[in-house]
Amino acid sequence: MKPRHILLAGAMAMSASMAFADCTNTVPVKTISNAFPAYEIMTGVMAGCGNVESELDKDHRLKIVDAFSANPSLYSMTSLTNSTSVPMIDADLLRPLDDLIATHGSSLNPNQFIEIDGKTMAIAAFANTQHLMYREDIFSDLGIAVPTTWDEYIAAAEKIPAAGVVDYPIGHYMKDGWNLAFVFVNHFLGEGGEFFNADWTPSINNEKGVTVLERMAKLATLMDPEYLVSDTTFVTKQMQQGKIAMANLWASRAGAVNDPAESSVSGKVVMAAGLRGSERIASTIWWDGWAIAKNISDEEAAAAMKLIVASMAEDVIQANNDDAIWLAKGFVPGAAAKGAFDTAAGDAVPYPMNKYIGSMHSALGSGLAAFMTGDKDAAATLADIEAAYVSDAKEKGLLK
């Protein structure tokens, strides 16, 4: 994976360096980031500036805390999200960026900054969320209205087999572990659920939790029976290969499903807002961006800052407008961004930025599969997950 991405970054850099030339870099800089199109674009631009070594890795979050604890840090900068920022900020591994922004960051949008107690700790590049993507052709053939709630979604899915075009009505990232837990988190928020009581003890074993599980079981009957191994990339491919008619998917994949180079159904997929639970939209808003290591020289940090700014220059954003919901200047929301914007304009909340949800997410990740496979009923599943969370949070010192 890695060498391919470095090659790809290099290849893109060649084309990028011609278009975006004025960012020459002389200080060696190393980046680590998640691996999907938006980061390929940004690291490609950085590589074009010279002396940049980029590592794109889906599991980067497992590396960055240890790598940035070293002195000097093993990387100059990392990609960061709501969720991955928590351990990095807790361990004080990030450099406050205010002075560097003052010198080099005049072209950035103020709403790109992640500020904690007035100090800017990271710069967001784009926003991400999950929303509905559906096959317009199938919907108009069958005369199905675009669903706005999960109940309508399920009702629509039940009509789709009549078209006889797709193998399964829907796809969903329900891979055992983080993904499956994430589905629960989103739906539970959509039902207006609160994960914790005031003293951070868990409160998922209730009516809302049961509603969510029942809905997840219902959804499972409408997709490929191998859903417990299906992650976001798998669902994207199902969509691209015309095997499913709709999915609630990450906005960062909206470009790919309509990309003629990869997709056999390009142009037929339309984006719409995230689907509602009984309280609010059952999607979470994420930001994705860059942060600079604390344990590196001032010179390296300044070089990293200039590269970050160059990677989100107006012309870069304009050239790659549809590949992400960019927060930087130059972005014009197109058809690909419609779903994400409608989701944000609705009442979707950000993914929580705290330690307790981290522990809860893990407990959900290892506890939910037993319900999906039918080994446990809903109440027992939720009770066991609560117990797992309590014992985990106690061991980690979060609960007394």
Add this chain to the structure above:
Amino acid sequence: MKKKTFAIFVGPSVFMMVLFIAAPLLSILWLSVHVTQPVYEQVEVEICTPGLLGSVCSTELKTRPLLDESGRILTQTTFVGLQSYRNVIEPEKLRSAIANGSWRELMNIRFWSALRFTLVFTILTLPLVLGTGLLIALAVNNTLQRIKGPVIFVSLLPFIITPVIGALSIRWLFIGDGILTAGLEWWLDRDIAMFAQAWTIELMMYMYRVWHVAPFAFVVFYAGLQTVNNDAVEAAIIDGASRWQRLRYVIIPHLMPLVIFLTLIHLMDAYRVFEEIVGFSASAYVISLQWLTYEFLLQDGTGARAISRASASAILTMIGVAVLLGLPLRRVWRERKGS
């Protein structure tokens, strides 16, 4: 040999064993009875994050770890006795499952369902590996001298492949509309999803392990076959022993020490089954004891790991291996004493 010479010869390996085996074991034992936690404080923090439609600011009460002078997270370590072991094996749930006589309830406790799979996996694959290995060895032993080399090479291939890579390549044959699943669907004329229920995944894991390890048994048996006393075999032929009787009464007793050796190695390896769970993405349906340890070691969203429970689970795995090895070892010991 003089005592001093003996010490000089043995010294380096004893030192290595202490450094690389005993010391890590002791440290894991220590970790499993202690818990190390960051010291937390509650603080009000003002946070601004980017939304799609502008910044969103809020003041939140945050639980934040304290840092020491050098900027590292301040931690405290406390002795917890067997608490982490209890958290792994969940004795209350175990008791209630036994009291209710409910197998299903027992299998809903992660540790016990992992133990169930690990044991079944180990015990079920053992005879298959030994049998397949012996069959290949006998077959190769009886092929023409000219093609022996290539046949041995091909038979060894599965053993040379890195386990995770092997498991992944088999997974790709079956996952979704993988070539073999598609083939089966065409042949049986029905829809097949190999990764949608526990038993098909388990079956694939057993098959994979036998495919992967049988070549090792084959090599060992093949070497053993070269030392079979031909006079004994000829005598058996003259006595009118059939092919099967020769195998049963002459060759297998001769190979018995190798069978014990392979059994020990296999029990040790199979009890630590892990690659199959990763390779076949089996964790939703079945997990093994090693997977359980790995899961505790994985960082959660906060970057924290459950080191203490992971260590406890690792020690329990080791105890399991020791118990399993105890049976065949005792037999070997008795035979030694007898002869």
